[in-house]
Amino acid sequence: MADKIRIKNLCKTFVEKSGETKVLDNISLDVKENEFLVLLGPGQCGKTVLLNILAGLDTPTSGTINYIKGNENGKEDIKEMKMGEIGMVFQKYALFPWKTVIENVEMSQKLKGIDKEQRRKSARNYIKLVGLENFEDSYPKQLSGGMKQRVGIARAYASESDILLMDEPFGALDAQTRYQMGEEILKMWRKDKRTVIFVTNNIEEAIYLGDRIILLSGCPATVKAEYIPKLERPRDYMALEFLQLRKEIADNTDLAL
Amino acid sequence: MKTNILKNKFYLGLSALSVLLLLLAWTYVSISGGGLIPTPFETFKRFIELLYKPVANGTIFIHLLVSLKRVIIAFLIASFAGIFLGVMLGWNKRFNAFFGPIFEILRPIPPIAWIPLVILWFGIGETPKVVIVFIGSFVPIVLNTFSGIKMIDSLLISAGKVLGANERQLLWDVAMPASLPAILAGMKTALGSGWMCVLAAEMVVAKQGVGFLIVRGMESGDSSLIIVCMIVIGLVSALITFSLTKFERKMCPWQTR
Numbered sequence: 380m381a382d383k384i385r386i387k388n389l390c391k392t393f394v395e396k397s398g399e400t401k402v403l404d405n406i407s408l409d410v411k412e413n414e415f416l417v418l419l420g421p422g423q424c425g426k427t428v429l430l431n432i433l434a435g436l437d438t439p440t441s442g443t444i445n446y447i448k449g450n451e452n453g454k455e456d457i458k459e460m461k462m463g464e465i466g467m468v469f470q471k472y473a474l475f476p477w478k479t480v481i482e483n484v485e486m487s488q489k490l491k492g493i494d495k496e497q498r499r500k501s502a503r504n505y506i507k508l509v510g511l512e513n514f515e516d517s518y519p520k521q522l523s524g525g526m527k528q529r530v531g532i533a534r535a536y537a538s539e540s541d542i543l544l545m546d547e548p549f550g551a552l553d554a555q556t557r558y559q560m561g562e563e564i565l566k567m568w569r570k571d572k573r574t575v576i577f578v579t580n581n582i583e584e585a586i587y588l589g590d591r592i593i594l595l596s597g598c599p600a601t602v603k604a605e606y607i608p609k610l611e612r613p614r615d616y617m618a619l620e621f622l623q624l625r626k627e628i629a630d631n632t633d634l635a636l
Numbered sequence: 637m638k639t640n641i642l643k644n645k646f647y648l649g650l651s652a653l654s655v656l657l658l659l660l661a662w663t664y665v666s667i668s669g670g671g672l673i674p675t676p677f678e679t680f681k682r683f684i685e686l687l688y689k690p691v692a693n694g695t696i697f698i699h700l701l702v703s704l705k706r707v708i709i710a711f712l713i714a715s716f717a718g719i720f721l722g723v724m725l726g727w728n729k730r731f732n733a734f735f736g737p738i739f740e741i742l743r744p745i746p747p748i749a750w751i752p753l754v755i756l757w758f759g760i761g762e763t764p765k766v767v768i769v770f771i772g773s774f775v776p777i778v779l780n781t782f783s784g785i786k787m788i789d790s791l792l793i794s795a796g797k798v799l800g801a802n803e804r805q806l807l808w809d810v811a812m813p814a815s816l817p818a819i820l821a822g823m824k825t826a827l828g829s830g831w832m833c834v835l836a837a838e839m840v841v842a843k844q845g846v847g848f849l850i851v852r853g854m855e856s857g858d859s860s861l862i863i864v865c866m867i868v869i870g871l872v873s874a875l876i877t878f879s880l881t882k883f884e885r886k887m888c889p890w891q892t893r
Contacts, residue, residue, distance in 0.1 A: 434798050463800015473795035477813045477890045487799040490809065518890040538799060 382447055382455075383542065383574045384410040384433070389442035391428055402428050404599040406442070411591075413572040415565075419585040420595030421632070426578045429600070430544045433576065434467050435460060446542070463487060466535030466573075468545040472527045474519040480530050481506060481515040487538035505533040508567050525556040532564065536571065545577045549584070561587050565612060582628050586621055587614050594632060604631055674860035679867075682860035691861070692852060694844055700868065703838065703845040706762065707830045710769035714830070715823055718774045722781025722819070727807060739778065747772035747829070748836045755841060765837045765845075772833035773826035780822025784815030817888050824880045831873055 391403040402425030410416050420426050431437040433444065448456040466487075474483050481502050482489075488498035506515060509529035519527055528548055535543050548564075549557045561584060568575060579585050585592045592606040606628060610620055659676050666673040674682070686696040694702070724731045725739070750771050751764075758764040788811055796810040838847025846865055853861030885892055 431794075436794055436797060461800075462797055465798065467795075467798045469791060469795060471791060473789075473791045475792060475795070475810070475813070477816065477888070486809075490800045490802075490805050520890060534799070 380411040380414060382409045383412040383414075384576075385445040385447065386410075386433075387443045387445075389429070389432070389444065390440045391425060391432065391437070392440045401599040403432075403439070404601045406600065406602055408593055408602055410574060410576060413574055415568060415575045415577065415588060415590045417585040417589035417592045418576060418578045418595060419582065419592050419628070419632075420578075420580060420600060421597050422580055424595055424598050424600040426580075426595060426600065427546055430467070430546050430576065430578055433542075434465050434544055435462050463490065463538060464540050464542075466538040466540040466543040468528070468531045468535045468543065468548045470547040470550045472519070472524075472531045472551075474527060474530055474534070476519055479516045479518055480511060480522075483519070483530055484533045484537045486534060501539075502533075502537055505537045506530075508536065508571060509533045510563070523556075524552050525560055528552065528560065529563075532567065536567075536573070540573070542574045543576070545575060547578055547580065550579070557581075557584070562613065564588070582625055582632075583616060586610075586624055586628070587616065592628070594628060596632075604628075672859065674863065679860045679863050682858075683864045683867075686861070686864060691849060692843065696846075696849065696864065696868065699844055699846050699849045700872065703834050703847065704872070706765045706837075706845070707769050707827070707834050710766045710834075711773050711823075711827055711830050713766075714770050714773040714777055714826060718777030718822070718826070719781050719819060722778040722822075723785055723807070723812070725778070726782045726785025726815075727811065743775055743779070747775070747833050751837055751840050754837075760841050765834060765842065768837040769830040769833045773830035776825040776829060777819070777822045780825070781815065781819045784818025784822075785811055787818070788814045817884075817891060820880075820884045820887060824877065824884070827876050827880060828873065831869075831876060835869065 386406060386408050389403055389406040390401070392399050392401045406429065418426055418429070428437060432439050445457045446460045448458045475486065478486070481499065484505055485498040485502035488501060503512075503515070506512060509532055511526060511529055511533070514522065514526065519530065522530065528551075531548065532545075535545075549560050552560060565588065577588060579588075586606075586608050589606075589608060592608065593602055594604040594606065595601065596603045606624065608614070608620075608624055610618065610624075614621060662673075663675050663677075666675045666678075683696070688695060690698070721735070721739070725736060726732070747768060751768055754764045754767050754771075758767055792810055792814055793806060796806050801809060834845065835847035835850070838845035839851050842848040846869055850862055850865040850869075853859065853865060
């Protein structure tokens with residue numbers, strides 16, 4: 380598979396009155412086209428900062444990020460990403476409370492000035508993808524946590540970006556819903572493949588979802604190891620290989636299981 | 637179910653009892669007070685009389701309309717100006733740095749304290765009343781709009797940016813709707829304060845209006861006129877609050893539904 384994003388020597392240091400805090404230390408990694416990449420790391424490390432930088436919400440202190448648009452005759456077409464070209468799913472949903480489900484989902488296309496009929500049609504498509512057909516006109520407040528995050532995922536998909544960033548999207552959900560959403564997101568991704576970068580601090584979730592797992596160290600975050608689960612999907616949490624990989628990762632990290 | 641209905645009837649009965657007791661106490665005090673205080677019946681008679689018999693070339697209805705007109709004109713101007721200033725103060729750091737201090741200095745002055753100066757400047761026509769009401773309703777609108785904009789969840793701003801909103805769209809499609817509940821709350825406070833200010837202004841100098849009428853009652857020793865005015869003023873206040881709450885629900889359906 381071709382590379383989609385190439386991150387080179389990325390560093391981020393926050394400068395405050397109390398001193399400097401380094402959160403990202405020399406992060407280099409390639410993200411392949413249409414792969415489901417999981418960034419696994421402990422709570423307070425710079426995973427969210429890394430995603431924010433990728434989304435354009437923050438700037439790196441040093442290092443580069445290249446987005447590879449296409450590959451023609453062995454020559455890569457590298458381009459600048461503009462805001463609105465990358466989809467993002469937030470841990471705390473970040474839905475607009477004054478907008479209904481469908482209005483939330485169509486937001487990016489509305490901001491781009493696409494006419495109402497067309498963006499509604501596309502939004503309905505993505506709402507169907509996440510299985511919320513009957514809730515188009517509900518307000519976020521009326522939905523459960525899992526449903527809210529489905530809206531968040533549909534909204535990210537509807538930005539028609541080929542890169543989706545997910546910042547611990549199931550972190551605020553209860554365990555039961557969390558398992559269910561993991562299954563669902565893989566289903567959606569199979570139906571409509573995009574390059575996904577999924578951040579989590581849950582080892583099981585990482586192994587269940589990832590084509591590839593990048594293990595990050597604590598603060599400042601560095602790339603510690605890479606794992607490629609050789610397991611058929613849907614993966615079985617109780618399979619021997621699953622448990623072995625879980626132990627291997629757990630032994631290599633200070634994450635609690 | 638049945639006990640619930642019974643309970644509700646009981647509470648309703650209690651409320652009716654308290655009003656009845658108040659009327660009884662009022663009657664008792666007025667009879668034993670030797671004519672200083674009119675009885676509820678005399679007050680009601682005076683009210684009916686005021687409906688068709690003009691005092692100072694107007695029935696009570698005309699005086700009420702005059703007062704309301706002043707409030708509404710000033711309130712509308714204050715709403716436009718106040719929302720504009722509040723948004724600018726909350727959204728634009730430079731604007732806030734420049735105009736913020738002036739507003740902070742003028743803000744704590746009670747609007748009624750402006751009456752003498754405003755009368756000196758604008759005379760005794762309609763303008764000074766409108767100006768006083770404007771001062772009284774402008775401040776709460778600015779303050780609420782400002783804090784509404786300031787307290788927007790930064791996550792929503794991030795979500796807007798990621799979805800591709802430019803600066804103008806961030807303001808109009810994210811910040812404004814996000815702070816609409818706060819703005820409406822400010823307008824509610826403003827209308828109440830404006831209603832108070834108009835009475836004060838009319839009490840100082842006016843030829844028409846409920847504030848004028850109540851002072852006329854004092855000057856002519858007509859205490860039933862004063863009491864009628866007080867009750868009407870209270871009812872109008874309650875009506876204003878009630879209709880604005882309705883309006884608020886209509887404008888922000890996501891808050892209640």
